[in-house]
Amino acid sequence: MTAQPEPMTGQATIDSDLEGTVSPPRDNGAIVFDAPWERRAFGLVLALCRDGQWEWEDFRQQLIVQIAADPERPYWESWAAALETVLSARSALLPVEVDERTDALLARPHGHDHRDDGHGHGHGH
Amino acid sequence: MTADDARAIRVEAVESLLVEKGLVDPAVVDRIVEHYETNVGPLNGAKVVARAWTDPAFRERLLANGTKAVAELGFGGPEGAMIVALENTPEVHNVVVCTLCSCYPWPVLGLPPTWYKSDAYRSRMVAEPRKLLGEMGLEVPTTKKVRVWDSSAEARYLVIPERPPGTDALGVEELAALVSRDSMIGVAVAKVPAP
Numbered sequence: 531m532t533a534q535p536e537p538m539t540g541q542a543t544i545d546s547d548l549e550g551t552v553s554p555p556r557d558n559g560a561i562v563f564d565a566p567w568e569r570r571a572f573g574l575v576l577a578l579c580r581d582g583q584w585e586w587e588d589f590r591q592q593l594i595v596q597i598a599a600d601p602e603r604p605y606w607e608s609w610a611a612a613l614e615t616v617l618s619a620r621s622a623l624l625p626v627e628v629d630e631r632t633d634a635l636l637a638r639p640h641g642h643d644h645r646d647d648g649h650g651h652g653h654g655h
Numbered sequence: 656m657t658a659d660d661a662r663a664i665r666v667e668a669v670e671s672l673l674v675e676k677g678l679v680d681p682a683v684v685d686r687i688v689e690h691y692e693t694n695v696g697p698l699n700g701a702k703v704v705a706r707a708w709t710d711p712a713f714r715e716r717l718l719a720n721g722t723k724a725v726a727e728l729g730f731g732g733p734e735g736a737m738i739v740a741l742e743n744t745p746e747v748h749n750v751v752v753c754t755l756c757s758c759y760p761w762p763v764l765g766l767p768p769t770w771y772k773s774d775a776y777r778s779r780m781v782a783e784p785r786k787l788l789g790e791m792g793l794e795v796p797t798t799k800k801v802r803v804w805d806s807s808a809e810a811r812y813l814v815i816p817e818r819p820p821g822t823d824a825l826g827v828e829e830l831a832a833l834v835s836r837d838s839m840i841g842v843a844v845a846k847v848p849a850p
Contacts, residue, residue, distance in 0.1 A: 562766040563692075567663035570670055572691070572766075573684035579733060580687065583678065586733050587808060594756045605757065605772040610666055623672055631668035 568606040696765035697836035705830035734761035750841030752780040758806035816845040
């Protein structure tokens with residue numbers, strides 16, 4: 531048996547099956563995202579993999595590390611943490627940049643609370 | 656502000672930075688997510704199982720090389736490498752878990768349900784499969800062996816449930832309707848058609 535790993539560009543392979551009937555979500559699966567940010571975190575990783583910027587396997591390994599580090603944490607939070615870790619390891623996006631941008635978004639005048647809560651995400655310094 | 660709000664804003668921060676750096680195109684992210692929400696799901700796997708039930712040559716190919724066989728039906732992509740099909744028989748019931756993370760054959764089952772990714776399922780399905788299956792509504796007869804398979808990057812398992820009795824006259828599409836996502840994970844069996 532010589533099963534070859536499929537390239538991450540396999541999206542087109544799936545798309546080719548889709549002419550004709552495109553099933554609504556409930557016909558072909560359950561809704562798997564509880565919150566919009568989970569959808570975005572999922573899509574960001576897949577987009578980075580699809581462009582060939584990342585190997586899916588590298589991300590998967592980091593996901594394993596994040597889940598093992600905090601087994602009780604909700605799955606998509608581990609996913610988001612793995613996304614940040616891989617970006618940081620590749621120097622594509624440093625934690626300090628994410629911290630700063632998060633603060634800037636929190637400061638938007640939408641009645642959000644400011645830095646007195648929700649700000650501790652383990653900056654590691 | 657809840658922890659979920661905090662996480663949402665942090666993910667928004669990551670995305671906005673990646674877009675500014677030209678590393679992702681938000682339209683591509685939209686398309687990928689929509690694709691998984693609408694087009695990739697257990698109906699794909701159900702088609703594979705129904706084909707295997709009705710086409711012995713395809714069944715052989717599926718058991719020999721899952722990834723290649725499902726590609727014949729046009730299914731492939733991320734988490735689609737190394738798909739290994741496991742056949743349920745009167746003697747053996749197969750059930751799948753990923754103890755390390757959430758390895759799962761996306762192209763044929765879509766994204767895994769929440770319970771599949773839970774710590775409880777990942778640990779208990781290995782320690783006490785019969786008990787957990789019973790709690791999930793599946794009593795496996797003691798005469799039947801339960802085999803638990805740990806999915807990984809090297810093998811992402813797809814269970815081929817047993818074809819229900821009294822389905823000889825059904826076509827492939829009717830058969831596919833009997834195959835649930837849970838039956839392809841191995842925590843349920845295929846539905847019996849209404850008489």
